[in-house]
Amino acid sequence: MVYQSTDAPRDVILETGDGALALDVTDDKQLSALQGVASRRDTMTLAYAADNKTVPDELHTLSTPSGKDFKLILADGTVVWLNERSRLQYPARFGNGERKVSLRGEAYFQVSRKAGGIPFVVETDRMQVRVLGTEFNLSDHSGTRSHLTLVKGSVEVCGTGGGDYVRVKPGEDVSLNDDGSFDIHRVDTDIYVYWKEGYFFFDDTPLSEIMQQIGRWYNVDVVFDNPQAMLLRLHYFCKRSDGIESALNQLNLMQKVRARFENGVVHID
Secondary structure, eight states, rough: BBOOHHHHHHHHEETTTTTEEEEETTTGGGGGGGGGTTTEETTTTEOSSSTTSSSSSSSEEEEEEOOOOOEEEESOOOOOEEETOOEEEEEESSSSSOOOEEEEEEEEEEOOOOOTTOOOEOOOEEEEEESSOOOOEEEEEESSSEEEEEEOOOEEEETTTTTEEEEOOOOOOEEEOOTTEEEEOOTTHHHHHHHGGTTEEEEEEEEEHHHHHHHHTTTTEEEEESSSGGGOOOEEOOOOOOOGHHHHHHTTTTSSSSSETTTTTEEOO
């Protein structure tokens, strides 16, 4: 089994000092507790007030479930697209020092440049990324390799276990090895950020990795009845909102494997 479904919440959850809110189902009256702190642009976008000194000095946490991503505009103007099954912890407002957030899962960052060159730092369980103003995608899901893809600007990355920072250039993807070293490759950055536009997009990718992401998005078990099929490398493109059946039909059109969905489980023959 390359992916096992979970009983995790199915709503986008915002945790603040006053409790938790389901942002994608909560009406505007229930959001009154955020007045002056943040406002909802639409059901899947939340924007924070621009470094308002009256905003409580506290950490907020936003979590997404399977099948949903969310757009967040932080108090410094940084825009974050949080992919499914991900979690971002961040200050409700930033002071004059280092801007720091913590990520579990995957997110695309469009970091605003701060006067005075104040850096923006993203921490995960395994990596730390330091930037000034740039755009990049960072993925750090449990059970997969951590990697960062730089679209614009410049970033430095190091492992949380220590060591020197590694400078990354636009068009490069850097992945973390088990020994704390990094592999850096030139890549087509579109492959790593199409999820932000609502698509699965893979190029020359092992089928096991493709199915792991499909299983995570739809929150379904994925079983390879033919283990050899896990090694197949495919080009795959599909709209995520079309549903699990459409995703599997697209896979079957390639005539490389047979994918079926039975009793809540995806089988690959």
